Amino acid sequence: MKTPFEIAQKYCAAGEAKAVMPAGKLFVLGIFAGIFIALGAFGSAVASCGGGGRLAAACVFPVGLTMVVVTGAELFTGNCLLIIPTLAGKIKPAALIKNWLFSYAGNFAGSLLVALLVCLSRSCAPSSIPLEENTVFTALSKVNLSFTDAFLRGVLCN
Numbered sequence: 001m002k003t004p005f006e007i008a009q010k011y012c013a014a015g016e017a018k019a020v021m022p023a024g025k026l027f028v029l030g031i032f033a034g035i036f037i038a039l040g041a042f043g044s045a046v047a048s049c050g051g052g053g054r055l056a057a058a059c060v061f062p063v064g065l066t067m068v069v070v071t072g073a074e075l076f077t078g079n080c081l082l083i084i085p086t087l088a089g090k091i092k093p094a095a096l097i098k099n100w101l102f103s104y105a106g107n108f109a110g111s112l113l114v115a116l117l118v119c120l121s122r123s124c125a126p127s128s129i130p131l132e133e134n135t136v137f138t139a140l141s142k143v144n145l146s147f148t149d150a151f152l153r154g155v156l157c158n
Contacts, residue, residue, distance in 0.1 A: 008084055015085030018074075019095035023102050026074055030106015033073035037107070038114035040064020049134050076104040077157075 002010075018026075040061045048057035068075050079099050086096045145153070 011081060012085040012088050012090045015082045016090050018079065018082060018099055019091035023098060026099060026102040027106040029072065029074040030103040031110040032071060033068045033075040034107035034110020035114055036067035036073060037064045037075065038111040042114065042118055045135055074103040074106065076100065076107050079103045
């Protein structure tokens with residue numbers, strides 16, 4: 001079993017590779033990650049409207065995360081760990097900021113692309129009212145969380 005120090009060393013090595021990735025490649029890989037997570041979220045929303053509810057949704061969403069890991073896409077939330085090699089002096093703060101900026105922008109662009117495709121495909125048309133209601137309910141419940149609850153859920157999610 002690896003110690004936390006050994007794991008941090010491995011992540012520092014991975015972080016050094018991420019730090020030298022060209023911005024264009026980082027952005028494109030960020031777009032793919034945004035697409036994969038958005039597809040997982042949409043699939044999860046659709047699954048939650050069926051008979052399985054939250055359990056079905058919980059089983060579908062990780063497909064998006066799996067696609068990110070398998071393809072090597074760049075997900076901002078995972079790249080937040082680049083703070084480890086930065087604090088260890090393995091990468092410069094400017095490389096950290098570049099990575100965060102381009103991976104976040106790519107994730108955002110990819111998620112917007114999926115949202116646009118879902119809207120244009122009329123996947124949330126009036127005939128799918130349970131999906132619309134569930135989406136609104138989920139959004140309202142998330143925006144009404146206290147800062148502490150939102151922060152702790154984010155920690156648990158990642």
